[in-house]
Amino acid sequence: MVGEALAFYLLAAITLASGIVVVTSPNLVHSAVALVPALLGVTGLYILLNAEFLAGVQVLIYAGGITVLILFVIMLTEGATGLRVPQRNEQGPIGAAVAGAAAAVLIAVATRTPWAHGAGVLPSYTPGAIGESFLGPNLLLFEGTSVVLLVTLVGAILIARKED
């Protein structure tokens, strides 16, 4: 149990520290690269929460896919790192106040609510349970998501295509 606490605090520190770099760094490339340890920290939390399949998907899609996509767009649009122009608008204090207030409310609610503990145990092999759920009770969800993916594919190509 001590090991679990140690792992949790380490992963939380990694996630939050890289998250702070992501939101504050004036260099856009630094922000995008700092997104990787933040997402990998969340991956570690998934493993702590017995969600191994989700951890694998997180590494593949977020750390591997989305970060590379973001880096590509930064390179295509900025030509550089965006260091020559201010990266923040004039509502810094208001934004910080709103974000801090939202986080404070969420923390207050989370710590004061007596969360119920449901019955049952997690299956020992979650990927199998996820697969059975997707092809069983959640089939409609599964098919709907695949349609969304197809529409996104077509839409993204259509939007990003050069007009002629």
Add this chain to the structure above:
Amino acid sequence: MITLTHYLVLSALLFGLGLYAVLTRRNSVAMLMGIELMLNAANINLVAFNKYAAPGAMQGQIFALIVITIAACEAAVGLALILAAYRRFETTYVDELDTMKG
């Protein structure tokens, strides 16, 4: 002993960071990064509730998987829009994209 509350507090902090980025960044790509952080915070909540509040059901992890898929779609379409806007207006800064402002 790590409890559900630990995960909820962590995800609230991560959500606050993402919200701060969305509210204060000028560059639309940086705002998208903030949105990704917020989606990750929501996913931590879903998986933590799955383990601690409803361990018999898999719905938390299923829903987190769907959120990851939709986040990938959102990033692809969002970045395509940013590229199209950059080609048209030669900027990715949201306060300079003000053609429709009265």
